[in-house]
Amino acid sequence: MSDQKSNFYSGLQQNLDQLREQGLYKPERVLASRQGAEVVSDDGRTLINMCANNYLGLSGQEWVAQASIDATNKYGYGLSSVRFICGTQTVHKQLEQAISQFLGTEDTILYAAAFDANGGVFEPLFDENDAIISDALNHASIIDGIRLCKAARFRYAHNDMADLEKQLQAAADKRHKIIVTDGVFSMDGTIAQLDKIVALAEQYGALVMIDECHASGFMGKTGRGTHEHHNVVGKIDIITGTLGKALGGAMGGFTSGRKEVIEMLRQKSRPYLFSNTLAPSIAGASLTVLERLSSSTELRDRLHENTAYFRKEIERIGFTIKPGTHPVVPVMLFDAPVAQKFAARMYELGVLLSGFFYPVVPMGQARVRVQLSAAHTREQLETVLRAFEQAGRELGLLKN
Numbered sequence: 001m002s003d004q005k006s007n008f009y010s011g012l013q014q015n016l017d018q019l020r021e022q023g024l025y026k027p028e029r030v031l032a033s034r035q036g037a038e039v040v041s042d043d044g045r046t047l048i049n050m051c052a053n054n055y056l057g058l059s060g061q062e063w064v065a066q067a068s069i070d071a072t073n074k075y076g077y078g079l080s081s082v083r084f085i086c087g088t089q090t091v092h093k094q095l096e097q098a099i100s101q102f103l104g105t106e107d108t109i110l111y112a113a114a115f116d117a118n119g120g121v122f123e124p125l126f127d128e129n130d131a132i133i134s135d136a137l138n139h140a141s142i143i144d145g146i147r148l149c150k151a152a153r154f155r156y157a158h159n160d161m162a163d164l165e166k167q168l169q170a171a172a173d174k175r176h177k178i179i180v181t182d183g184v185f186s187m188d189g190t191i192a193q194l195d196k197i198v199a200l201a202e203q204y205g206a207l208v209m210i211d212e213c214h215a216s217g218f219m220g221k222t223g224r225g226t227h228e229h230h231n232v233v234g235k236i237d238i239i240t241g242t243l244g245k246a247l248g249g250a251m252g253g254f255t256s257g258r259k260e261v262i263e264m265l266r267q268k269s270r271p272y273l274f275s276n277t278l279a280p281s282i283a284g285a286s287l288t289v290l291e292r293l294s295s296s297t298e299l300r301d302r303l304h305e306n307t308a309y310f311r312k313e314i315e316r317i318g319f320t321i322k323p324g325t326h327p328v329v330p331v332m333l334f335d336a337p338v339a340q341k342f343a344a345r346m347y348e349l350g351v352l353l354s355g356f357f358y359p360v361v362p363m364g365q366a367r368v369r370v371q372l373s374a375a376h377t378r379e380q381l382e383t384v385l386r387a388f389e390q391a392g393r394e395l396g397l398l399k400n
């Protein structure tokens with residue numbers, strides 16, 4: 001090997017070693033089972049899973065898997081084409097229509113992932129005459145999408161409406177302005193203040209875009225999302241979201257909004273034009289999921305019952321959580337090594353959890369993040385709470 005090449009590889013190895021030393025290395029956890037409230041890891045352990053985005057419990061469900069098999073049988077395995085050449089089937093159009101109906105929008109465009117939806121939404125719609133005003137903690141895919149666009153960038157302090165107003169004033173001379181926020185922020189379960197954001201947008205003539213990856217399917221009284229939760233359905237200009245979390249858990253994303261917006265994205269959005277169509281199995285299963293969620297709020301209701309129960313009981317045991325109502329429950333342990341030790345002990349006790357520490361969350365804010373699911377039974381949650389109590393007592397973490 002040439003010196004230059006071997007320097008490249010040894011440099012990579014050094015950087016990888018450094019990540020390990022800093023505790024920032026992300027190993028993959030290998031499951032030998034379906035996704036679900038209970039999973040089996042590749043070492044044969046059965047674990048209660050508290051760290052999936054499987055909010056409605058659909059990822060491993062038989063009827064969802066069956067819907068994907070039915071769609072495969074009808075439409076085949078794949079299209080070997082982007083959408084506009086020969087990769088659009090009736091099932092894709094039906095799903096786009098169903099998403100629009102579910103969200104209360106005019107039209108929807110599908111992507112292979114929400115990462116692509118966010119990556120491809122700004123550049124076709126905004127240029128150097130315009131301004132994008134973005135929450136400081138927005139998802140990486142929004143940040144990347146904004147980078148690909150020539151619009152002026154304004155950032156407001158996370159969830160800070162006074163700072164948002166300041167940024168709207170700073171952007172006053174721009175032609176079009178759009179405020180962009182995650183509907184729900186996944187680290188803290190913080191729900192964006194969409195009522196206030198919409199009011200500010202109206203005052204300053206700005207558009208509003210929300211990323212609903214941690215909201216579509218279960219936020220709001222019929223699960224339509226954060227806009228329903230805050231009573232601003234019909235007042236959001238652009239909604240992006242994923243099919244890979246609550247809405248079935250496979251993969252796929254979408255952008256939804258006014259028909260002019262979606263039509264322009266179909267003409268110009270690069271991840272749509274230059275990447276393969278969503279597999280028919282996923283489109284068909286997602287359609288079946290949306291039909292089910294439109295006809296009953298049972299899963300959404302069970303998720304919120306589980307969330308309320310867990311939030312109440314975990315505090316009663318003596319843990320500190322970030323207050324809120326979202327199924328993301330940050331259990332605060334503050335100290336990074338403690339959070340690591342705690343997650344490892346919970347694993348031994350049969351509970352799968354993820355620990356987060358700096359730089360993923362601010363210094364001194366280390367935590368384990370619990371994510372509730374409609375699939376968790378009361379017995380499973382009781383088992384998890386007992387494990388929390390035991391590990392908390394062993395590590396001296398309980399307030400009571």
Ligand SMILES: *Cc1c(COP(=O)(O)O)cnc(C)c1O
Binds near residue numbers: 112141
């Ligand atoms: C998960 C997530 C995404 C990416 O979704 P994919 O469909 O997995 O690409 C985008 N935005 C937010 C806020 C997310 O949580």
